[in-house]
Amino acid sequence: DIQLTQSPSFLSASVGDRVTITCRASQGISSYLAWFQKKPGKAPKLLICAASTLHSGVPSRFSGGGSGTEFTLTISSLQPEDFATYYCQHFNNYPLTFGGGTKVEIK
Amino acid sequence: EVQLVESGGGLVQPGGSLRLSCAASGIIISDYYMDWVRQAPGKGLEWVGRSRDKAHSYTAEYAASVKDRFFLSRDDSKNSMYLQMNGLKIEDTAVYYCASNYFHSDIYWPDSWGQGTLVTVSS
Numbered sequence: 001d002i003q004l005t006q007s008p009s010f011l012s013a014s015v016g017d018r019v020t021i022t023c024r025a026s027q028g029i030s031s032y033l034a035w036f037q038k039k040p041g042k043a044p045k046l047l048i049c050a051a052s053t054l055h056s057g058v059p060s061r062f063s064g065g066g067s068g069t070e071f072t073l074t075i076s077s078l079q080p081e082d083f084a085t086y087y088c089q090h091f092n093n094y095p096l097t098f099g100g101g102t103k104v105e106i107k
Numbered sequence: 108e109v110q111l112v113e114s115g116g117g118l119v120q121p122g123g124s125l126r127l128s129c130a131a132s133g134i135i136i137s138d139y140y141m142d143w144v145r146q147a148p149g150k151g152l153e154w155v156g157r158s159r160d161k162a163h164s165y166t167a168e169y170a171a172s173v174k175d176r177f178f179l180s181r182d183d184s185k186n187s188m189y190l191q192m193n194g195l196k197i198e199d200t201a202v203y204y205c206a207s208n209y210f211h212s213d214i215y216w217p218d219s220w221g222q223g224t225l226v227t228v229s230s
Contacts (some may be wrong), residue, residue, distance in 0.1 A: 001171070032214055033217055035219075036142060038146075038152065040229070042222075043223060044217075046217065046218045047141065049212035049218075050212040050214065055216075058160070085151075087152050088153065089152075089154065091214045091215070094157075094168040095152045095170045098144075098151060098152045098153065100151050
């Protein structure tokens with residue numbers, strides 16, 4: 001099974017900050033990676049698919065990059081509504097595992 | 108607009124069974140790959156399983172943690188999908204979400220999600 005390791009697991013940032021989260025795969029997964037935002041009591045929200053394609057309706061301050069084994073999610077200017085937990089998930093083969101999550105909190 | 112509504116969660120004893128439902132509106136569910144994902148209290152997201160669309164005979168894939176205990180099925184007449192959970196364990200306690208997928212760059216991506224249903228396994 002493919003393991004996804006996210007770093008950091010927790011980060012504290014201020015409104016307006018640029019934030020980057022990394023997701024590393026235990027083996028190459030081409031660009032078969034998505035990023036989700038999860039808030040307490042809410043459903044996950046797809047932000048990025050195919051490593052770098054911004055999903056419809058997602059603000060352009062979110063961007064994704066990488067391929068193979070290393071991927072990034074960047075928020076160019078953190079907004080109050082962005083404080084949440086972010087997860088990567090691979091779609092290279094089954095099982096479709098998630099990373100452990102990165103919680104973004106207000107500094 | 109796609110709407111997915113999960114139901115069927117509740118309190119069940121270890122070893123028991125439960126069937127979750129995912130009712131869809133705004134889409135014809137038989138045309139879609141559908142996923143189940145869960146989140147245990149205080150934990151991260153965990154993929155549970157995927158049901159392919161009717162064109163692919165509704166074949167399914169499962170996480171190792173639920174394989175041979177959980178089973179996916181569909182009812183086209185009700186535009187719904189089901190997750191039959193047998194042999195429930197305390198560690199199956201979680202909020203369960205269903206999601207529909209869209210096809211992009213050769214892959215099915217879960218883009219529409221229900222609000223979840225809570226399953227509690229406890230004696």
